[in-house]
C-alpha cells in the first residue's frame with residue numbers, strides 16, 4: 286500500500302482542486318468545445334467498445350486520475366494479484382481467480398505451486414461429468430436420465446451461476462434445465478421442487494465452506510425430498526458437491542468422488558468460473574463454458590498489459606472514483622439493455638458491495654473518504670418506466686453504465702432496433718437534457734416549463750458489445766472484477782474479505798437457539814420485544 290495517507294496525497298489534492306473548476310461546466314459545452322469528443326473519450330478492447338465521452342471529465346481530469354492510480358501503486362498491486370501474492374491480507378490468502386481461466390500450459394504460481402494443472406484437472410472432471418449427464422450415461426437411481434438440475438448455494442455460490450444461466454439462454458443445452466435455491470426461506474425449495482420429478486433431478490450443493498446455514502439447511506431438505514421418494518441409496522446418484530471442504534462433504538453423506546473442488550484463493554464472488562460454475566457447464570455445455578473462460582482470460586490479459594490510459598477496467602474504476610469521491614455520488618446504476626442480462630446488476634451488486642463495502646483500510650485505519658458505492662439496476666427498457674424518472678429529474682447524481690449489444694439474440698431485429706434506440710436515447714437525454722428555451726420554442730406553456738425541463742449533465746458510460754455470448758459474458762464479468770479491484774486499490778482496502786457478513790450470522794444462531802427455548806440470551810429492548818411477539822404469535 287502507498288505510504289502517503291490518501292486524502293493528503295498530492296494526487297488526491299490535485300483532484301479536489303480540479304473538481305472546483307467543474308461548477309458551471311456542462312456536457313453540452315464539452316461537446317461543443319471538442320466535436321471529436323466521442324472519439325477522444327472512448328476505448329475498445331476484447332470486443333467491448335466503451336464510450337465514456339458523456340462523463341463530466343476532461344483530459345486533465347483523466348490525467349489526474351491516472352496520477353492518483355499510479356500514486357497508489359495500482360500497476361504493482363495488479364501485478365502482485367496476478368503473481369499469486371497473498372493480497373487478501375486479513376484472510377492471509379491470494380486472490381488468484383485469474384488462474385481459473387488461464388489456458389493450459391500457462392504457469393501461475395501461488396505459494397510456490399503452479400495451480401494451472403490442478404485447475405485444468407477439475408475442469409476436466411467437470412467436463413466428464415457434464416458429458417455423462419448429457420449423454421445420459423449418468424442416470425438417477427431408478428435409471429431415469431437427469432433432466433432437472435438444482436443448484437443449492439447462496440451469495441457467490443449462486444449469483445454467478447444463475448446470472449450466467451439466464452444470460453446464456455441462447456446457448457443452453459436443450460435436454461437439461463437449471464433451477465436455483467438460495468434463500469433459507471423454505472418457500473424457495475418447495476417452489477422449485479413442486480414441479481420436479483425426484484427420479485430425474487440432480488442437486489448440486491455448492492458451498493465453498495460447506496457450512497453456510499442457508500445452503501446446508503436447503504441441502505438437508507433436498508436430501509429428505511429425494512430419500513422420501515427414492516430411498517437412502519439414491520443420494521449418491523442425485524447429489525454432487527462443489528466445495529473446498531471435503532470433510533464436511535463426507536459428513537453430509539456424499540461420496541467425495543463426486544465432489545468438485547476449488548481452492549481458498551478463490552473468493553466466493555470471484556468463483557463463477559471455478560467448479561462453482563458446474564451448473565453453468567451442465568446448462569450450456571463444455572464448449573460454451575470454455576468460451577466463457579476464454580473471454581475472462583482475454584480481459585485478464587488486457588487488464589494486465591494495457592497502459593492505464595487505454596485499460597477498460599481502470600477507466601471504469603477511476604470514473605467511479607471520480608463521481609463517488611469528488612462529486613458525492615452515492616450509487617451507480619447498471620442498466621443492461623438485454624432481457625438475458627436481467628440478473629447482471631444483482632451479480633455486480635455482490636461483486637462490488639461485498640468487495641468494497643469497507644470502512645477501514647488494509648492497515649486497519651478508518652477511511653476518511655467514501656468507499657464502495659451502492660450498485661443497483663434493472664434491464665432497460667423496464668427501468669425507464671419506473672426509476673429513470675429520478676435519474677433524469679431527481680436531485681441526486683447517479684452515474685449509469687448502459688450495456689448494449691449490436692446483434693440481437695431474439696428473432697425480431699425490429700424489436701432489437703427499438704431496444705437499442707432506447708439505450709442510445711437515454712444516454713443522450715441524460716447528458717444533454719432539455720432546456721427551458723427549447724421547451725418554449727416548442728410552445729410549451731410557461732407554467733409547464735419547470736416541470737418539463739431536463740437539466741442534463743447526468744453522466745453515463747455506454748458499453749457496446751457485438752453480441753451476448755459465452756465469450757462476451759466472460760469479458761464483461763472480468764471487466765467489472767478488475768474495475769472493483771482498481772477502486773479497492775485507490776482506497777487501500779482489502780477487497781477480498783467479507784467480515785461484514787459475520788455478525789448477522791452469529792446473532793441469528795443465538796436467536797435460533799432462543800427461539801427453540803435452548804437459551805435466553807440477553808438482548809436489547811427492541812430485539813426482545815420482537816422475539817417475544819413472534820413467539821407469542823406462533824403460539825409458544
Ligand SMILES: O=P(O)(O)OC[C@H]1O[C@](O)(CO)[C@@H](O)[C@@H]1O
Pocket residue numbers: 439440441442491492493494495496497500553554639783786
Ligand atoms: O460458498 P459458501 O461458503 O456457502 O458461501 C456463500 C457466500 O457467503 C459469503 O461468504 C458471505 O455472504 C459470500 O462471500 C459467499 O459467496
